[in-house]
Amino acid sequence: MLNTFENAETFHHRRLERERHMANMDIFSNVIQHDDEAAILSVVDALSGFPLAKKEEVTTIATKERNHFRLYTVCSATAVLLIIVSILSAWGGMNKEEKAIATELVNPSASRDLNPRFQRIFSLILDWGFTPRSQLEIETSASRKALNWLVEVDTDTFEAEDIRARYALASLYFGTQNVSDGFVWTRSMHWLSEFPVCLWYGVYCHDDEWIRVDRVGGLNLSSNGLVGHLPEELGLLGLDIHSLDVSNNFITGKIPTSIGLMKNLRHLYLGSNLLTGTLPKSIAQINILQRLFIEDCLLTGTIPTEMAYLQDLQAIGLHENAFTGTIPGRLNQLSQLVVLYLDGNSLIGTLPPFPTSLVDLRLRQNMLSGSIPSQLGLLNLLQTCYLDTNCFVGTIPEEFANLRFLQELHLYNNYLTGSVPSLFQFQYLRILYLDGNHLGGTLSPQLGLMQSIESLFIFDNLINGSLPASFVLLTDLEQLVAHTNALSGVIPEDLGNLSKLKVLKLQENHLTGSVPPSLGALPLTELQLHWNQIEESDASAAVPAIDCSQ
Structure with a gap:
């Protein structure tokens, strides 16, 4: 001294x-x-x-x-x-x-560069191969800020593996906030402190006695105000990390290809961000990935067929993006797949075969065409099926009768023809949306067997005939919307026994007779009967919000 x-x-x-x-x-x-x-x-x-x-x-x-x-x-x-x-x-x-x-x-920075610790960490970073030298030479880059922090502040970290994890997390920290513009993390307790990374907010470490307890096993920074880009340095977490969740933030840029190096990753949640570019094929290298959710972003391109390599996949959520092309037929090879969300994209073509393990299938709001394949009737575990707002033609397959666990079926806003199948004898079906098609014919009395139905939407079709008397059996029915059809006959008196009915819309049909007095006892919040030939009667005065004069 x-x-x-x-x-x-x-x-x-x-x-x-x-x-x-x-x-x-x-x-x-x-x-x-x-x-x-x-x-x-x-x-x-x-x-x-x-x-x-x-x-x-x-x-x-x-x-x-x-x-x-x-x-x-x-x-x-x-x-x-x-x-x-x-x-x-x-x-x-x-x-x-x-x-x-x-x-x-x-030149103070020149002196820092001569520091032996600086030289060692600088060399380690270059050897790892995730950060180019050019980025480390830019003082304002997230990579250089992370390096400087390790050299000047985090001076008690010596082991290369510890430096590796702390450098990856520090790069994420500096790369996903902009202090000068007021964009900072909502919660950042202990980040960039002397504490072990296991105590940093959102960081979870392994509790396996065979793995060092300070190895990062999971990272959950969802809804935390992250901005900027995800750094390639995240790949440095490598084989240790099992779960990554940075959903519901303001992250921009592309998905780093280094994510494919997280070989033991099981859950990946990147949704509800501003991510752009294509889905990196490197994701197919995460062989044991089980859940993949990158919904509500700005992703483009096609869905990689390489995803068929992810044999452990149980859930795919790529909805609300801008994907184009067809649905890869090889997805049928994913025998563990339970959830498939591809709705809200610009997918085209016909429906390929799907794995029979599916429970929840959502393909709504695309440009899919052709007929609905009868093969869907083989998905005997299916509970939710959204095929609405596409360009499907043809009839509703009779094989749908095999979907005995089905709870929701959305087929509205297509170009379907034929009649409403008489095979909808689903014990658990709660929601049936068939509106906005070209369905005709009469309503089968067997529809009354859907005793769990809560919402039945069949409006804006070409359905004729009368309302089946068997509708009185639909004791859980809350919404019956059948307007803009060619229904005739009278309104069944027994509809007044549907004690849960809140919405009844039968306008723009050819109904006759009078309004059943029993409707006055229902907990109706909306009743539309106009543009029919219904007669005025004293009983109609007891029914709220009726307009029969139009």
């Missing part, structure tokens, strides 16, 4: 000596301008160190040399030369430590 102080003091004295040379130079310039010969001699003596010349000789010289500009130029050059010689002499006499001190005064 003493030697360092003495070296610094020596450097300080030498710098003062150079400053005195500069001061003498300024004095010399001033005396020349005032033509003071005695002062000139004094300054020359101070600069050169030689004795004063005789006054007579100086007088003669001064008389012969009156060109102030030339004299000023020559003396200035002499003074500058003396200063340069002085600096070089001082530098040559310094030892390594003195030179380091001098360098730090001029």
